[in-house]
Structure formats: structure tokens, C-alpha cells
Amino acid sequence: MRFVLRSREPRWLPAAAAGLAIVATLALTAGPIRLAGAAPVSAFERYVVTPLTTGNGIAEVLLAATPLLFTGLAVAIAFRVGYYNIGAEGQFLAGAMATTAVALALPDLPTAAALPLALVGGAFGGVAWAFLPAFLRRRAGIDEVVTTLLLNPVAVLLLQGLLNGPWRNPDTGFPDSATFADGYRLPALFGSRVHAGLLVGLVLVAVTAVVLRATPLGVRLRAAGQSPAAAEFSGVKVGLLQWRSALVSGGLAGLGGASQVLGVQHQLTGSLAAGYGYTGVVVATLGGLSAVGVLAVALLLGDVQVGAQGASIALQLPSQMGGVLTSVLLLTVVAALSVRHYRLVRRSPRAVGG
Amino acid sequence: MDFPVVAVLAATLTIATPLVFGALGALLGERAGVLNLGIEGTLYAGAFVGFLVAARSGSLALATLAAVVAGALAGALMALLTVTLGVNQHVAGIGTTLLLVAACDFSNRQLFGGGQQTVTEKFGRLFAGGGIVAQYPMTYVAFLLLAPAVWWVLRATGAGLRLTAVGENPEAADTAGISVARTRWTALVVGGALMGLGGSFLTLSVLGTFTLDIVSGRGWICIALVIFGRWKVVPVVLGALLFGLFDALQLQLAITPAFGSIPNELLIALPYLVVIAALAVRGRGVRYPGSYLTAYRRA
Structure with missing residues (x-):
């Protein structure tokens, strides 16, 4: 028996690979969970099923999925054209900071003016943070992976600097910004903590899905990412597409940061640097760089995140196991999908010497 | 004002040490054609595992060995994903980093409760009081x-030439009888071991304890240094020293009264910005290893 390269892949393979990856993930994480003193089966139930059994749980899942929609879409759009923006973390934080700047500078605006302005401000903050790496890539051919990565810790430092300095809470003295004025609150939905940022995210998912599937632009984006040389040859301006996608990607991540401070925290805090941008890479990759995929995976990871919080209380299992679970799932899925390039044959087609 | 030149230069060497380990580890992988973005997590794992074993066994030698093994295993994971399975290197690397950071945070929480700081025995400086040469053993x-x-290995040994051949042109190397997969596996495992050692320097030499922000982007700095040094050992080491100098200068400025009004965070961010600026200047038109980012499959 040996593996040979497949010429064409059957339709059922991605689904089979995903199933295999899920089984592998459960098998690989069961050991550490048991070592930590919890029963794996009840832990997995807590992670995936328990959050969905109550209305409040479902609301928390939607809340946890909301920022991941934005960062997942941001990464997907950039990766799709072959621009490896791994700076969604920094762009998300830059968006939140820009939104905070608007909210603190113009506290008296009515909601109808305040929210659009703050959201647009957040998007611009993300674009601004994405600008330098995109510019260096376009003008000087400098690898965007390193520059986008390096700007992430810089964004965290800027956030801490602002909270320790000019934006330190005047009432409490804590390194959190003042609470935003009432005009700067995204409306709550379903009488829960879920907020209108979810609707913004869903609209963006729908728009992205239509653009990618049903427009000439979507075709060009796909071509640029899959085979840049061929795309260039057939008249697609790959560099220009990457430049624009890079900025749109930054804007989406920034909008995510805006949605998070306007919808959940109503102030800027250091806890915002919680890895939403890096998780966006997981969401985009597992979602197959498609908009609907991003939506599905964001919901799944939101589910696991809420489950991990619950499990840390109910089973004394540290909540970081949620992160272990999602990163193992990422790696097993990409590993299983890579195997689809091969198929197993019984005997080698002809005897080869040695 | 008398500027403490000796103290700044001594700090430069100390700060550059983990970067030399990490960047040379990354360089090995990249010269063979594999970008290891698992480096940030591998440094973190080296730091945590070193700390864990030191705290539990009290042996710094055992702790150092454990960090090396942890790093080598992380390198093996990258090799399995990118070399054997041909997974996209960016995704495999970020995934490896996320996994290692989450696994260490989980273990830290479970074993040390997260909150309280356990301090371990740590390496002392050699030639204490000797100015610039008063450094930790690992710096030497x-x-x-x-x-x-x-x-020397890259320049003058068969193994080094095979590594470069595989990185530049895997098809030709394969035709010449060099195993592409074995060469890349070796480069990633050895490179990972170096990263693990570099991470353990932070806990076992500098701090004597483990904190969640202990690595804070040093892995990304290493990746940048490799490009800055154009995949050559001497310029990469010089780049690490340059970063170390800027970091030492900002630490010095932070405690210099005349500069006391500059926010600390701005100073800490300065070396990152310097690296980006250095890349913008020196990163133009660099020639990447021929098979950079490309999995090899026989046609």
C-alpha cells in the first residue's frame, strides 16, 4: 500500500476530513483534561452543548462570537488575495482606541450622530493601523507578515500608555477610560447582553458572501490569491487588489474593536487585548476563507469560549483549555485537509527498482 | 550628565541573548525553506517548561534540558505539519504558537494557580562586578x-550545504540524492531546540519566575531580524545587538530624570518601531531562499 497524489478530489472529502479532525481533537485533549482532574466526556459536553441549552447561554455565545465575526472576516479577505495580514489584533485595538477618542472628545452627541461617527472612526483606526505594512508591501515589497505581527505588541503598548496616561479614569484612578456617554451605546438585543454590533457583523458577512460569490471582483480576488502569476497575466492587478484588501481588512478589524467597546464595555480597558485578532486567523482558516464559513466557525468558537468559562466554574478546569481546544482543532483540520491531496492505493502501479 | 555606558552595553548583550537563540533557530528553518511562525509560542514554551522543571526539581541543568526538549518537540510539530503534511506555513506557525501559549497558560493555571508568583533558583552572572563581561552563562x-x-556549520559542513541546497532548490537537491524531508525536519527540530533554550533564558537567567507577558513579541522580532540579516549569521547577530542596544537605551531613558515625562509604554514600543524602520530600509529587494514558504512534493 502506498499514497499517491490525487488528481481530483471527491466532494465528500472536506467533510470527512473535518470529521476526522474533530475526533482527533477530542482524543488529543482528553488526556490533559483527565490529568487536570475532570472527566473528558462531561468536559466536552460543557464546552459545546451546555451553553446552547439555555436562552442566556445562547445569548452569551452570540456575544462571544460577535468580535470574531469581524476579525475572522478581516483575516479571510486578506488571506484570500494572498496578503497575510496577521495584524488583526493590533487593528482591532486601534479601532477601539479611535472609537474611544471620538467618544471622549464629543460626549454630548445624540445617538443618531454618535454611533455612526464612532463606528466609522473605529474603522478608520483599523485602516490606519493596517496602512504602514500595506504601504511597505506595495511600495517596497516588504513582507507584510513580519510588519503586521510587529505592530500587534505596539498596539497593546499604545493602549496601555493611553490608559495609564491621558485616558486614566478620572473618577476611580484605575487604568480604564471613563465610561462613554449614553449616546455611545449600541442598542441591546433580545433583552440580553447581545448588542447591535452582531447585526453589523451579520450584514458584513452577507455583503462579503455576495461580493465573493457573485461579482467579478470576487472572481478576481480568488484568482489573485490562488494563482497570482496567472491572474496578473489575464489582466488582474494583483498588487492593487492586495493593497485594497489589506486596508479593507484593517477597517473590518477596527470596526470589530469599535463594536466591542460600544456594545459590551462602554469604556476602553486593558482586557480588550484578549487575542481576538489572532483568533481571527483560526476563524478565517477553519471557515475556508469564506464569509459563511467565518460565521459558522465564529459561532462554534463563541460556543466553546462560553463553555470554557462554564467549565472553569463547574469542573475547576482552567478556562485556557478552551484555547487549547480551538488551536488543536485548527491544526488537526488543516492537517486532515492536507491529506486529501493523496489517496491510498493497494499496490504500486508498477514495480520500481529499489 | 554621565551616561552609564558600561551598564547600557552590558544590558545590550543580555537583551540580545534570547534573540540570538531565537533568530538563529528561525534562520535554520528558513534557510531550509520553512518559515517557523511557531517561534513566539516556542519561546514561551521554553520559558514556561524551564521554569516549571526548575520549580519542581530545583535543578537548573535539568530545567535547561527540559526547555530544549520542549523546543525540539515544538519544532517537530511544525515539521510534521509543514514538511510531512504540506500545510500552509503561516497557518501552521500561528496555530502552533496559539496552541503552545494556550497549553502553557492552562498548565500554569493548573499547577501554580496563576496568581501567585513562584520564584525559582536562577543562573548567576559570571564575573560579577566585571562590567560588560558580567553576563549570564547562556549569553556566553x-x-x-x-x-x-x-x-561554521552553514558555511563549511556537508550538513550546512545540504540545508542551503534544499532551501534554494529542493528539486535539484532531491535529484542529487539529498532527502528534502529529512533535512527540513532536522533544521526545524534543531531550530526549535534553540528557540526553547532562548525562551528558558528569560525565566532561568533573567527573571527567576514566569509571567504571562514574558515573551511579548520577541519571537516576531526574531523573524524580522532574520530578514534584516538576509539569512546570514553575522548580520542577524548584529541585528540582535542593535535591537538590544535600543532596548537597553529605552530602559536607561526610563530611569533618567530628564526623560521622566515620556510615557514608559512609548519607550518600550520604540525598539519595535526601530525594527520596522530597519526592515523598511534594509528589507527592500531582499532575495528570499528559493523554496521559501513552499512545501515540496515529488512530481
């Missing part, structure tokens, strides 16, 4: 043993 290892060794 990095500059006097490791850097010359990697330089």
Missing part, C-alpha cells in the same frame, strides 16, 4: 559558541 554560549557554530 550564545555569542561565543552558538553563533560561530551555526556560521
